[in-house]
Amino acid sequence: MDLNFTPEEEAFRQEVRDFFAENLPDDIRDAVRNGGELTKEHMERYHAILNKKGWLATTWAEEFGGPGWGPVERHIFDEESSAAYAPRIVPFGLSMLGPVLQKFGSKEQQDYYLPRILNGDDWWCQGYSEPGAGSDLASLKTRAVREGDEWVINGQKTWTTLGQHANMIFCLVRTDPDVKQQEGISFILVDMSTPGVEVRPIKLIEGGHEVNEVFFTDVRVPYENLVGEENKGWTIAKYLLTHERTGIAGVGFSMLELEEVKQLAKKITRNGKPLAEDPLFAARVAQAEIDLEAMKLTNLRMLFTAQKQGAPGPETSILKIKGTVINQELKDIRRRALGPAAAPFPGSFKDSNLDVAPSGHANNAARYFNNRKTSIFGGSNEIQRNILTKTMLGL
Numbered sequence: 297m298d299l300n301f302t303p304e305e306e307a308f309r310q311e312v313r314d315f316f317a318e319n320l321p322d323d324i325r326d327a328v329r330n331g332g333e334l335t336k337e338h339m340e341r342y343h344a345i346l347n348k349k350g351w352l353a354t355t356w357a358e359e360f361g362g363p364g365w366g367p368v369e370r371h372i373f374d375e376e377s378s379a380a381y382a383p384r385i386v387p388f389g390l391s392m393l394g395p396v397l398q399k400f401g402s403k404e405q406q407d408y409y410l411p412r413i414l415n416g417d418d419w420w421c422q423g424y425s426e427p428g429a430g431s432d433l434a435s436l437k438t439r440a441v442r443e444g445d446e447w448v449i450n451g452q453k454t455w456t457t458l459g460q461h462a463n464m465i466f467c468l469v470r471t472d473p474d475v476k477q478q479e480g481i482s483f484i485l486v487d488m489s490t491p492g493v494e495v496r497p498i499k500l501i502e503g504g505h506e507v508n509e510v511f512f513t514d515v516r517v518p519y520e521n522l523v524g525e526e527n528k529g530w531t532i533a534k535y536l537l538t539h540e541r542t543g544i545a546g547v548g549f550s551m552l553e554l555e556e557v558k559q560l561a562k563k564i565t566r567n568g569k570p571l572a573e574d575p576l577f578a579a580r581v582a583q584a585e586i587d588l589e590a591m592k593l594t595n596l597r598m599l600f601t602a603q604k605q606g607a608p609g610p611e612t613s614i615l616k617i618k619g620t621v622i623n624q625e626l627k628d629i630r631r632r633a634l635g636p637a638a639a640p641f642p643g644s645f646k647d648s649n650l651d652v653a654p655s656g657h658a659n660n661a662a663r664y665f666n667n668r669k670t671s672i673f674g675g676s677n678e679i680q681r682n683i684l685t686k687t688m689l690g691l
């Protein structure tokens with residue numbers, strides 16, 4: 297495997313870099329750079345910019361409106377979009393449901409929903425987790441009973457990210473309670489404006505409103521909103537999760553974070569010397585950089601495998617674990633570098649050195665706390681280790 301980029305790939309990198317320099321609006325770039333809040337309007341506008349260029353659904357097949365990229369192009373795009381302080385795309389429609397519909401959906405579902413995802417007509421959220429069914433997802437209890445040509449859904453989902461913005465939710469529901477847990481689950485699409493759907497906010501530790509509870513009380517959904525076969529939703533659920541895990545690795549964002557930490561360490565002084573010259577601090581940054589370099593190569597290798605097999609395999613769990621651990625480590629290094637200035641009340645501590653810090657220190661505490669989630673969602677890192685021991689080590 298040759299891991300050097302070809303001249304064509306380098307030319308593509310330049311094209312992506314130029315595109316972001318010319319098209320990413322300043323307010324969106326600043327919100328990402330400063331760790332500020334990205335609104336629904338920001339995200340819709342950003343998606344529309346990418347869609348106009350044909351670069352929104354980077355993993356979709358060309359026949360469905362994807363750009364026809366291979367893993368290397370996707371990798372370059374990821375690096376360059378992060379370096380430009382572009383946001384991550386909202387993954388629920390584009391990276392999760394889109395690939396599911398392309399593989400398991402009916403022609404009617406593909407024709408109706410996929411263009412709506414691209415055009416931003418629908419904002420999707422993910423209804424997998426429930427109170428009592430997170431890691432042990434197959435024990436989910438939300439019930440869907442068929443009545444004529446409708447499903448009647450009762451139950452509760454939780455941790456529903458950005459559900460407050462969504463008009464559609466894809467749900468795992470129990471359609472047969474009398475068989476082995478995994479064999480009685482179906483995958484159903486629900487319009488959130490249907491009577492009986494209620495969204496309630498959950499406040500996170502840093503004060504943000506990112507996740508929700510979603511309640512279903514006698515929610516009536518057309519039968520044809522079932523994706524794939526009845527009681528075969530577990531296969532779809534697993535397929536979707538492998539796509540979720542690849543995106544979570546966030547290699548490009550960690551590269552940016554590393555660069556910022558290095559810049560910060562040159563500006564901040566401790567005992568009259570730049571922090572970068574503190575051997576303990578420097579060693580910690582160096583270790584993070586070595587891990588990140590190894591992770592970049594692993595990411596590339598897995599992207600090649602995904603292209604050969606048509607879909608990412610269980611080894612994406614490695615990306616999920618390493619990607620989130622490295623990113624959390626970098627955020628912790630940054631927090632320690634900032635010292636008291638990383639406190640959640642930025643106005644209360646003044647250090648003139650920080651005026652020249654690259655970005656975002658005012659929101660450092662919020663970013664640090666918010667980022668705790670990445671080793672939990674998409675299947676916790678402990679669960680990823682279980683998957684690896686079973687599927688790759690055969691234990």
Ligand SMILES: Cc1cc2nc3c(=O)[nH]c(=O)nc-3n(C[C@H](O)[C@H](O)[C@H](O)COP(=O)(O)OP(=O)(O)OC[C@H]3O[C@@H](n4cnc5c(N)ncnc54)[C@H](O)[C@@H]3O)c2cc1C
Nearest residue numbers: 422423424425430431455456457669672673674675676678
């Ligand atoms: C910010 C955030 C956003 C989320 N967004 C969504 C969303 O949009 N949609 C959605 O459906 N879900 C979402 N989730 C839910 C997420 O997928 C679950 O939190 C996750 O699967 C863990 O489940 P749990 O919270 O119930 O924890 P539990 O399953 O109760 O786990 C608690 C702890 O026990 C460990 N553990 C559990 N079982 C095992 C085991 N067998 N072996 C070893 N260790 C184990 C876990 O690793 C964890 O540390 C989100 C979660 C967070 C925090």
